[in-house]
Amino acid sequence: MNQHAQGTDQDQTAEEVAPYGGGRPAVNDADGFGGSGSSGGSGSSEAGEPEAGEPGTGGTGASGPRVDGSGAGGPGAGDRRVGSSGAGDPGAGDPGVSGSSVGGSTGTRLKKIRIPHLQQMKERGERWAMLTAYDQLSASVFDAAGIPVLLVGDSAANNVYGHATTLPVTLDELIPLVRAVANASPHALVVADLPFGSYQGSPQQAFGSAVRLMKEGLAHAVKLEGGRTMAPTVKLLTEAGIPVMAHIGFTPQSEHTLGGYRVQGRGESAESLVTDALALQEAGAFSLVMEMVPAPAAAAVTKALDIPTVGIGAGADCDAQVLVWTDMAGFTDGRTPRFVKKYADLRGILTQAAQEYARDVRHGTFPAPEHSFEE
Ligand SMILES: Nc1nc(=O)c2c([nH]1)NC[C@@H]1CN(c3ccc(C(=O)N[C@@H](CCC(=O)O)C(=O)O)cc3)CN21
Ligand SMILES: CC(C)C(=O)C(=O)O
Ligand SMILES: [Mg+2]
DSSP states (O other), X not given: OOOOOOSOOOOOOOOOOOSSSOOOXXXXXXXXXXXXXXXXXXXXXXXOOSOOOOOOOOOSOOOOOOOOOOOBOOOOXXXXXXXXXXXXXXXXXXXXXXXXXXXXXXXXXXXXXOHHHHXXXXXXXXXXXXXXXXXXXXXXXXXXXXXXXXXXXXXXXXHTTOOSSXXXXXXXXXXXXXXXXXXXXXXXXXXXXXXXXXXXXXXXXXXXXXXXXXXXXXXXXXEEEOSGGGHHHHHHHHHTTOOEEEEEESOGGGHHHHTSSOOXXXXXXXXXXXXXXXXXXXXXXXXXXXXXXXXXHHHHHHHHOSSOEEEESSOTTSSEEEEOHHHHTTOSOSBOOTTOOOOOOHHHXXXXXXXXXXXXXXXXXXXXXXXXXXX
């Protein structure tokens, strides 16, 4: 079902990549504002081998994203292990030294991740992390941090556009976000969600939408929700050269059918999950997201499949994990789902910065002479 990696993965020399707050090395943009022009873009060189020397894009850009959300306040922070590679990172529960320099926190140089690498990691038992990203700045941070796969999720509906569900977001609204993330991700594989209504009509409709995500959005792969009934669609896209990540379990685009945000695959529908997963793999999916399914059912699916599974609320026995970045970074307003672990308090940090800035302005202490220009 899957091609093999053509490139070798060699780890390279150190590149300082501080996990948080550390300055990244430089930037290669002329205007000093990070980002790449509208066309062509820097970053994500496609032709490239699985090895890339490109420095990160992005930089000191301006405005940050705005958040909204559904979620709930998450628990505290904890340890983290990004990627797995060389330097004795215990991250993966796997056999020893990996060849893949996926991790960015250990000082290893990053390589460009391509689909065969994910397959190789499954074979080696190396777990990996996926995060959503919706804009250039967050994407450049995650890319440099060694997150191998970035998802421009239709959760942008909630976390960028402020909707209560994922249903309202359109292809036209998603494409510019995908393009921004792809332009800022020289190493990560960029997957774009097909939004509700853009693919369920027919395999042909899905093809047209996926082509837009790749041509206009510069995505490397697409994701779609649904079980065995999506197999013909997955097959058509895959055969057309469009890598497809599948998504089963709780599929938010079907919340009105499923009856809300609920764990899926309890009891006898666990077998149904395996049947769906096998059909999607057979149709050519390169990976499979499982959302909110009982851990034992997700473990059974993971074991039954040759392709990597990506869990969100699906327990520790998936091959990979995904979280919405604003949830894991503590940026989301309000409650977050049970499966979220909060690794930072971005909302608190940004709130404090905004308040201090406003206070300085009110007090006349900003701008100071060093922020002002002489005649
Ligand atoms: N910020 C954000 N995080 C997400 O994980 C996310 C989005 N947005 N938007 C799209 C979907 C919607 N998702 C959601 C949304 C809510 C729950 C939720 O409320 N879950 C409850 C109930 C679970 C149950 O008991 O069945 C929970 O406590 O986890 C779960 C997934 C996951 N996705
Ligand atoms: C939660 C992930 C898997 C997703 O589909 C999204 O962010 O849209
Ligand atoms: Mg989604």
